Amino acid sequence: QVQLVQSGGGVVQPGRSLRLSCAASGFNFSVYGMHWVRRAPGKGLEWLTVISYDGSYMFYADSVKGRFTVSRDNSKNTVYLQLDGLRVGDTAVYYCVKGYSRSIDFWGQGTLVTVSS
Amino acid sequence: DVVLTQTPLSSPVTLGQSASISCWSSQSLVHSDGNTYLSWLHQRPGQTPRLLIYKVSYRFSEVPDRFSGSGAGTDFTLKISRVEPDDVGVYSCMQSAQFPYTFGQGTKLEI
Numbered sequence: 001q002v003q004l005v006q007s008g009g010g011v012v013q014p015g016r017s018l019r020l021s022c023a024a025s026g027f028n029f030s031v032y033g034m035h036w037v038r039r040a041p042g043k044g045l046e047w048l049t050v051i052s053y054d055g056s057y058m059f060y061a062d063s064v065k066g067r068f069t070v071s072r073d074n075s076k077n078t079v080y081l082q083l084d085g086l087r088v089g090d091t092a093v094y095y096c097v098k099g100y101s102r103s104i105d106f107w108g109q110g111t112l113v114t115v116s117s
Numbered sequence: 118d119v120v121l122t123q124t125p126l127s128s129p130v131t132l133g134q135s136a137s138i139s140c141w142s143s144q145s146l147v148h149s150d151g152n153t154y155l156s157w158l159h160q161r162p163g164q165t166p167r168l169l170i171y172k173v174s175y176r177f178s179e180v181p182d183r184f185s186g187s188g189a190g191t192d193f194t195l196k197i198s199r200v201e202p203d204d205v206g207v208y209s210c211m212q213s214a215q216f217p218y219t220f221g222q223g224t225k226l227e228i
Contacts, residue, residue, distance in 0.1 A: 035218075045158075045166070045209060047218035061217040062118075095165065102148075102213045103156040103171040110165060 022096030
């Protein structure tokens with residue numbers, strides 16, 4: 001069965017960096033695009049970024065463009081999200097999500113990122 | 118960016134009855150490939166979201182046929198027939214016709 005196991009996250013001061021990881025199993029990772037989505041406390045879901053199956057293209061939401069970087073290692077079945085220049089407003093649960101037919105299907109368990117001084 | 122507006126934001130329902138949730142888009146969700154990319158997600162309390170419906174009306178794997186999606190262009194509906202206890206939670210529409218993908222505010226279904 002499809003599994004997306006996330007790691008990383010935690011508490012960090014404004015301006016600092018974090019890297020989130022998402023290890024995939026149960027499907028042919030190298031043929032699917034992968035997304036990151038977050039939910040801030042008390043708010044709705046916010047799509048952040050997608051990386052194509054081969055890592056050749058990425059697209060970012062304006063809210064994170066220039067600060068967050070998505071990457072993947074198909075040899076390790078893992079997708080990453082590098083979060084730089086973190087702001088208090090980036091506090092949220094971050095999810096990696098598998099792409100499917102230009103939608104998104106299976107979600108990781110989520111990891112909490114708290115940005116606070 | 119495409120703005121998705123859901124109504125109602127909260128929906129009390131009776132077990133065995135039907136529920137409908139609407140999702141209006143600020144722009145047409147018809148892609149240049151001819152498909153309309155509107156999905157519905159369900160998040161139970163304490164769980165991660167799961168995909169119910171994609172491309173307006175296609176049920177995802179193992180989604181019961183009590184769930185159905187309809188609509189076109191900018192106006193979409195999720196219908197849940199014969200509501201069961203496990204149907205509680207938040208239902209969100211999502212558009213993937215253009216980047217950035219965007220979500221509706223979510224509708225809380227309460228029994």
